[in-house]
Amino acid sequence: MNGKDIIAKLKAAGWVLDRVHGSHYIMAKDGKAVPVPVHGKRDVSAGVAAAIARQTGVQLK
Numbered sequence: 110m111n112g113k114d115i116i117a118k119l120k121a122a123g124w125v126l127d128r129v130h131g132s133h134y135i136m137a138k139d140g141k142a143v144p145v146p147v148h149g150k151r152d153v154s155a156g157v158a159a160a161i162a163r164q165t166g167v168q169l170k
Contacts, residue, residue, distance in 0.1 A: 110158060112147030115169060119145070122167045136165075 112134065116126070119136050127137035133144040143164045146153060153161075162169045 110169060111150055111152050112145050115145050115153060115158065115161060116147070118169055119143075119161075119165060119167055122165070124165065124167075138165075141165075 116134055116136065120126075122138075124136040124138045124143075127135045127142055129135070130144075132148055133146050136143050136145055141164070143161060145161060146157065158169055161167075
């Protein structure tokens with residue numbers, strides 16, 4: 110799963126794009142901000158995907 114796929118799932122769950130800092134998209138909701146790395150079509154590592162899922166509460170798989 111690449112960064113764009115993760116961003117699409119987060120947007121569907123109500124997260125919005127707050128800002129972009131380099132290759133990291135900062136998604137925000139309810140005062141929380143979570144960075145999502147976007148490196149083209151390269152997949153995000155399993156550990157990073159798990160951390161994003163844990164921080165956001167969104168099931169990514």
